[in-house]
Amino acid sequence: QQQVKQSPQSLIVQKGGISIINCAYENTAFDYFPWYQQFPGKGPALLIAIRPDVSEKKEGRFTISFNKSAKQFSLHIMDSQPGDSATYFCAAATSGSARQLTFGSGTQLTVLP
Amino acid sequence: SAVISQKPSRDICQRGTSLTIQCQVDSQVTMMFWYRQQPGQSLTLIATANQGSEATYESGFVIDKFPISRPNLTFSTLTVSNMSPEDSSIYLCSVGAVVLKNYGYTFGSGTRLTVV
Numbered sequence: 001q002q003q004v005k006q007s008p009q010s011l012i013v014q015k016g017g018i019s020i021i022n023c024a025y026e027n028t029a030f031d032y033f034p035w036y037q038q039f040p041g042k043g044p045a046l047l048i049a050i051r052p053d054v055s056e057k058k059e060g061r062f063t064i065s066f067n068k069s070a071k072q073f074s075l076h077i078m079d080s081q082p083g084d085s086a087t088y089f090c091a092a093a094t095s096g097s098a099r100q101l102t103f104g105s106g107t108q109l110t111v112l113p
Numbered sequence: 114s115a116v117i118s119q120k121p122s123r124d125i126c127q128r129g130t131s132l133t134i135q136c137q138v139d140s141q142v143t144m145m146f147w148y149r150q151q152p153g154q155s156l157t158l159i160a161t162a163n164q165g166s167e168a169t170y171e172s173g174f175v176i177d178k179f180p181i182s183r184p185n186l187t188f189s190t191l192t193v194s195n196m197s198p199e200d201s202s203i204y205l206c207s208v209g210a211v212v213l214k215n216y217g218y219t220f221g222s223g224t225r226l227t228v229v
Contacts, residue, residue, distance in 0.1 A: 034218065043205050043220035044156070046114075089155060093218075100146060101207075101218055103156045 003027050004092050006104030013111050019077040021107045023090035026071065030092040034101070035064065035075045038087045047088075048075075080111045115140050115208050119221030126196055126228050133192045134224045136206030141186035144209035147179070150223070151202045159204075162189040196228045 005024045013019045023033075031052055036044035050057045050064040050073065057064045063076040077084055090104040116139040126132050136145070145162040160168040160181055168181035183189040193200055206221040 036220075041222075041225075043117075043119075043222045045220070046218065100158050100161060101156075102158075105155045 003030075003102050004090060004104045006090050006107060008107060009105065010108045011110070013080045013109065015080065015082060015111055015113055017080050017111075019080045019084070019109055019111070020074060021088055021090070021109070022072065022074045023104050024070075024072045025092050027092070027094070027102075028071070029094045030102075031095050032093040033064070033066065033073050034091050034093075035062075036089045036091060036103075038089065038106075044089060077109075080109075082111045082113050085109055085111050114217050114219045115142055117206055117208060117219060117221035119206050119224055121224055122222065123225040124227070126226065128197050128228055130196055131192055131194045132196065132226060133190050134204055134206070136189045136191070136221055138187045138208050142208040143186070145183060145189050146207040146209070147181060147189070147191045148205040148207060148220075149202045150205060156205065159191070162191075193226065196226075198228045201226055201228045 003026050007022050011019055034049035035047045037047045038044040048059045048062045048064055050066050052068050055066050061078045066073045088107045088109055091101040093101050118137045120135045124132055147159040148156040149159050150156045158171050159174045159179055160170045162168050162181050162183040164183050164186055178194055180192045203223040203225050205223045207218055209218045
């Protein structure tokens with residue numbers, strides 16, 4: 001059972017544009033929602049994360065929007081740059097003792113120069 | 114955040130053999146996990162490595178195939194046993210920590226395994 005659904009699978013954006021990636025979850029026990037960026041040959045690196053007590057979090061050009069009632073959250077990359085070209089994963093975790101991350105399927109972002 | 118050293122970074126192995134992957138962390142961590150990432154795919158949790166006790170495996174993964182050790186709070190190993198080409202994947206070590214009620218999960222750079 002896929003608990004975190006991510007879309008789109010791939011995204012092409014012009015330099016300077018806005019990249020938007022969406023995720024939806026099913027498990028209402030999730031209370032931690034990070035986004036990871038992965039370059040080829042590297043492990044995922046944490047970009048930004050949010051907890052359900054806020055609706056938006058911004059760090060530089062990256063913003064997470066969170067809709068608890070809809071069980072959806074999204075990543076917005078403002079002023080997208082070619083260096084942002086990577087695979088992005090949303091994830092979710094619970095406060096339970098295990099606290100494992102459940103990942104979305106990933107979005108391959110290409111920012112054209 | 115913690116710094117993870119994962120070895121080897123890549124390997125090409127013959128089918129039927131075993132490979133042990135090492136994960137060394139620069140600080141003591143409670144939560145330690147092993148993931149598999151098949152080519153072009155997302156990350157799938159294999160198991161949670163528990164210090165001083167047996168690892169906890171996710172559905173579809175068994176100890177005989179993926180034995181895990183965690184002798185202390187800074188080190189763990191994952192062995193991929195009796196390998197077949199289907200085991201060709203990237204294997205990633207991850208650690209988690211709770212800092213000021215925020216969870217931080219850090220990943221190693223991964224081990225790219227090719228089974229021929």
